[in-house]
Amino acid sequence: MNPTSINDSVASDTTTDRPSTKRTILVAAIAFAVAAAAAAATIISGIIPMGRSHESLPCNDLTSYQSTQQAYDGYRTVIDELESVGDDVEVTVKHADCPAQSQDVGYIEVVYGDDAEQDGIMTILEGNDLGAYIALIRR
Numbered sequence: 377m378n379p380t381s382i383n384d385s386v387a388s389d390t391t392t393d394r395p396s397t398k399r400t401i402l403v404a405a406i407a408f409a410v411a412a413a414a415a416a417a418t419i420i421s422g423i424i425p426m427g428r429s430h431e432s433l434p435c436n437d438l439t440s441y442q443s444t445q446q447a448y449d450g451y452r453t454v455i456d457e458l459e460s461v462g463d464d465v466e467v468t469v470k471h472a473d474c475p476a477q478s479q480d481v482g483y484i485e486v487v488y489g490d491d492a493e494q495d496g497i498m499t500i501l502e503g504n505d506l507g508a509y510i511a512l513i514r515r
Contacts, residue, residue, distance in 0.1 A: 433472050433474065433483060433509070433511065435474035435481065437509065438474070438481035438482065439481065439509070440480060440481055441471055441480040441481060441482035442480075442482075443507070443508065444482035444483060444484060444508040445482065447484070447507040448467075448506075454500065457500055458497055458500055458501075461496035461497055462496065464490070465489070465493055466487045467485070467486050468484070469483075469484055470482060470511075482508070483509040484506060484508050484509070484511070485510075486512050486513070487514075488512065488513070488515065489514070494514070
């Protein structure tokens with residue numbers, strides 16, 4: 377046998393055992409795209425929150441969660457009036473995610489769906505001080 381033919385057959389055997397560079401790049405690109413899509417889906421659905429909720433809250437000015445709950449219960453007629461503004465309006469007491477707080481603080485969250493609901497909520501809140509911080513959140 378000619379030495380060139382032996383080298384050629386050995387060379388061809390080693391290249392078939394190894395995946396091609398193009399194939400490896402394609403598989404890596406597909407894996408990256410799938411991972412990116414999964415990450416985007418979890419962020420959009422809220423499973424992985426982006427940002428911290430305390431960033432827009434005045435953490436030093438919030439009342440205790442217990443006081444916030446008492447305000448919510450004590451002003452039940454105002455809360456009911458707020459919720460009757462529209463189908464998308466929800467009023468709940470929330471724990472504030474404030475850094476370095478030794479006590480449990482809270483706030484009242486009012487979620488609404490459109491400008492008309494926001495206007496109705498603002499009209500009600502102008503005449504009523506609930507004794508707790510109120511965060512308006514558009515759905």
